[in-house]
Amino acid sequence: MTGVGDYAGKISADYYITHDTSGTPDGYLPAPKFNPVGCSFTDKITVTITGAEGADIFYTLDGTLPTTKSKKYEGPIEITETTTLSAVSISKEMGGVVNMAEYIKTGTGGDDSSSSGSSSSGSSSGGSSSGIPGNTTTMEPPVDTEITTETTEDGTKIETKVETNPDGTKVETKTETNPDGTSTVTVKETEKNAAGKEVAVTTETQKDAQGNIIGVTKTSVIANAGKNTSATVKTVTDSEGKVTSVTAAVEKTGTKTSNGSTRCSISADVVGQIVAAAGTTDVAITQKVTTPNGGGVTVTVNAKNLVSGETLKIMKVDPKTGELVLYNKKDYDVNGAGGLNLTMKEEGEFVLMSEKEAKAKSDEIIKTIKVKDSKKTVKPGKTTKVTLSSKLDMKNVSKITYKTDNSSVATVNKNGKVTTKKKGTVTVTAKVTLKNGKTKTVKMKITVK
Numbered sequence: 001m002t003g004v005g006d007y008a009g010k011i012s013a014d015y016y017i018t019h020d021t022s023g024t025p026d027g028y029l030p031a032p033k034f035n036p037v038g039c040s041f042t043d044k045i046t047v048t049i050t051g052a053e054g055a056d057i058f059y060t061l062d063g064t065l066p067t068t069k070s071k072k073y074e075g076p077i078e079i080t081e082t083t084t085l086s087a088v089s090i091s092k093e094m095g096g097v098v099n100m101a102e103y104i105k106t107g108t109g110g111d112d113s114s115s116s117g118s119s120s121s122g123s124s125s126g127g128s129s130s131g132i133p134g135n136t137t138t139m140e141p142p143v144d145t146e147i148t149t150e151t152t153e154d155g156t157k158i159e160t161k162v163e164t165n166p167d168g169t170k171v172e173t174k175t176e177t178n179p180d181g182t183s184t185v186t187v188k189e190t191e192k193n194a195a196g197k198e199v200a201v202t203t204e205t206q207k208d209a210q211g212n213i214i215g216v217t218k219t220s221v222i223a224n225a226g227k228n229t230s231a232t233v234k235t236v237t238d239s240e241g242k243v244t245s246v247t248a249a250v251e252k253t254g255t256k257t258s259n260g261s262t263r264c265s266i267s268a269d270v271v272g273q274i275v276a277a278a279g280t281t282d283v284a285i286t287q288k289v290t291t292p293n294g295g296g297v298t299v300t301v302n303a304k305n306l307v308s309g310e311t312l313k314i315m316k317v318d319p320k321t322g323e324l325v326l327y328n329k330k331d332y333d334v335n336g337a338g339g340l341n342l343t344m345k346e347e348g349e350f351v352l353m354s355e356k357e358a359k360a361k362s363d364e365i366i367k368t369i370k371v372k373d374s375k376k377t378v379k380p381g382k383t384t385k386v387t388l389s390s391k392l393d394m395k396n397v398s399k400i401t402y403k404t405d406n407s408s409v410a411t412v413n414k415n416g417k418v419t420t421k422k423k424g425t426v427t428v429t430a431k432v433t434l435k436n437g438k439t440k441t442v443k444m445k446i447t448v449k
Helices: 268-278 355-367
Strands: 006-010 016-019 033-035 045-050 056-060 077-079 083-090 099-105 137-140 144-151 157-164 170-177 183-192 198-207 213-226 229-237 243-253 284-290 296-302 311-317 324-326 348-354 375-378 383-385 397-404 410-412 417-420 424-434 439-448
Touching: 033 099, 077 083, 213 268, 229 268, 243 268, 311 355, 324 355, 348 355, 355 424, 375 383, 397 410, 410 424, 417 439
Parallel strands: 243 284, 296 348, 375 439
Antiparallel strands: 006 016, 016 137, 033 045, 045 077, 056 083, 083 099, 144 157, 157 170, 170 183, 183 198, 198 213, 213 229, 229 243, 284 296, 311 324, 311 348, 383 417, 397 424, 410 417, 424 439
């Protein structure tokens, strides 16, 4: 805004800051007043704030500039440690001047209302700057705000507010209120992450008829997270603000190696951007790599497992049942940056997991390796078969080796078919080798008579 001071940059989706030393500029709300003003105290002190009529007051206690996302002033503030209090009055139409004051805990029995601290312009004394950096900061509202309303045939009221900032960025807030009083508030805005990438953020808040939050879904889309790579992060929270799920979908254009494998490495930089958007490392990342020929590989991994030096295992998703099945016995090592170099010979859907998680899955499968009948009686010259339990998914099996401990009584072929020769007893074993290299041997006792 010209005539107010030097532009200092954007501090929120709705407001900008400028610096000025000539008091309250035209078009701004005056700074809130503190009582008492900045001072020293021994044990604790209670500060009240008054601001412009009809405006909300937002404040911080760490010296940072308050924004509409800061704590809203509702009543007297109790201060027990040395604190820099900053506050600003903001209305729908106007921004305001920030007041800053320092309250210093001495611990020596000094006068709690002395003015050995400092206060900024707009304090209860109406004085000017007392040494707090930036204490004449002003906050400027959007240059342009457009509000439209409509009512649908079923009685749903829709209000759309579009705020255009001086840099051209826009914030769109759409409030849909149903006839029963429930509502959905959707906010769309664009920001830049620490990697300098543009992130389109959509926050959808569901409310009940009393205005209580039922749940919030935040979707962050990073269109150019990496080379030929986009990422979408979705965080869902419940009515208490607890995160119930965090997922990320990565779309990537891949290439083939000379032997036809698909390159589908997981970038540490992309993972870092996903974690930053999610606010946690416990986020399931599903990366879909599409090759020029139209094929593709999908790999899911939790970001918390992408730690330098970690060894991961892989399983495949059965396209018919959706169940995880063993794929190979290879180790996949996370590199020093926290990424993973990965090539896949087959197309399909896969899941990378920690060694502990993989062992638990393997143990579950091993428990299903049993013979259907542990004992059988067969006449000489007849045949029977060693049949494994139907609970064993044969997609997990690499091979089965059959043996008999008395070939003069009965023989067994490579498919488990047993042919009896003469009377007696014989034990036939089946050694099952899984695709991850684990083995288990089961037995069937046959009596020939």
